[in-house]
Amino acid sequence: EVQLVESGGGLVQPGGSLRLSCTASGFTFSTYWMSWVRQAPGKGLEWVANIKLDGSEKYYVDSVKGRFTISRDNARNSLYLQMNSLRAEDTAVYYCAREMSPRGAFDIWGQGTMVTVSS
Amino acid sequence: SYEVTQPPSVSVSPGQTASITCSGDKLGDRFASWYQQKPGQSPVLVIYQDSKRPSGIPERISGSNSGNTATLTISGTQAMDEADYYCQAWGSGAAVFGGGTKLTVL
Numbered sequence: 001e002v003q004l005v006e007s008g009g010g011l012v013q014p015g016g017s018l019r020l021s022c023t024a025s026g027f028t029f030s031t032y033w034m035s036w037v038r039q040a041p042g043k044g045l046e047w048v049a050n051i052k053l054d055g056s057e058k059y060y061v062d063s064v065k066g067r068f069t070i071s072r073d074n075a076r077n078s079l080y081l082q083m084n085s086l087r088a089e090d091t092a093v094y095y096c097a098r099e100m101s102p103r104g105a106f107d108i109w110g111q112g113t114m115v116t117v118s119s
Numbered sequence: 120s121y122e123v124t125q126p127p128s129v130s131v132s133p134g135q136t137a138s139i140t141c142s143g144d145k146l147g148d149r150f151a152s153w154y155q156q157k158p159g160q161s162p163v164l165v166i167y168q169d170s171k172r173p174s175g176i177p178e179r180i181s182g183s184n185s186g187n188t189a190t191l192t193i194s195g196t197q198a199m200d201e202a203d204y205y206c207q208a209w210g211s212g213a214a215v216f217g218g219g220t221k222l223t224v225l
Contacts (some may be wrong), residue, residue: 047214105152105167
């Protein structure tokens, strides 16, 4: 079964850090671009970042540039999101998602992990 | 940065056809995708590359994209179709989602 499973969410104070993980199974992880997409409570979807097959290219939404870092470990079939200098507005469910093709549709989504930034 | 816009809500009677639009500058020059999200669940891809359906998506769900508007059409709408729907396209190096449309089946 093709599957993505996120972990690492939780409650963190403003200015703090958190590292999210996403473990893939059921497909050849190294052959797909991967993305992180988030959804604030009661709000819509917002793309956060993506990464090329070998990690050589990374792109971010403006609001997280310089604070978040996307990475991957193809040997571990894992995607990561290092989040630093967290703000209240980063509070959201974070999904990892597989891109069908480079900058294509997101065909596989994880169940999401909740990140709450609050004092 | 590129933006796409959706109506916040659409209502439809059971068995009728629902149309949800997504507008963006020259959106027809890009591929549009559509996602269905039910409460408490992850999004599900229902249309990609404007009009293609992933395996398992019923034929009554269709899509089109031309000019400045992409449209998701659900024929013979059923209660199970009640959900939030999001369009998505790619701008310059970044994916963009519409704000979402809540489809209510009355």
